[in-house]
Amino acid sequence: MNDVTLNLAADYPLLSVFWTTVYIFLWILWFMLLFRVIGDIFRDDALSGWGKSGWCVFVVILPFLGVFVYLIARGRGMGERSMRRAEQREQEFRTYVRESAGTTSHAEDLARLAELKNHGDITDAEYEQAKAKVLAT
Incomplete structure (x- = not known):
């Protein structure tokens, strides 16, 4: 017979479940932060191509140091760019x-009516009636 041990959920203590959850949460948080920084690098129009490639190399080669240095150096700008x-x-x-x-301003409506009147598409009476209607609203 094969001597195989069976790991049951009952053998996994509650504190270990907690720490595993914390590690998974931190891992997901780290990737979200990394993608946010890389996305900001590529969306920044003020940064030159060389600057973008330099930051990308720094973030990819030394991810923890690169992300933290980027946040220190350009973190305030990230928020401003995001807000803009x-x-x-x-x-x-x-x-x-x-x-x-199809909502337009009164000035646009009046200009359109004047153009129709000048082209002869509507009569003076129709123009005055439409103008009164526009000004009444």
Whole structure:
């Protein structure tokens, strides 16, 4: 017969489960931080190609030291760049929604009406009626 020991979950003490959970959490946290730093390196437009390659080599060859030095040297800029990207995305989203919904300003509506009147597409009476409608809203 084969002498095989069977490891059951009951043989794994609760403190060992806790420490295993902590190690897994720290491991995942480390990879998230590493990917965040590498992503910031590539998204930074102010950093030259040589600067990006230098930081990447430093982060890949000496990962712990590279990430911590990057956070010390450029950590504040990471937050500012992230905030600028978020504001830009928000502005682009608002512009898209405004254009998709078809909402325009009164000045744009009046300019469009004046253009229609100048081309002869609408009469003076229709122009005055549409202008009053735009100004009433």
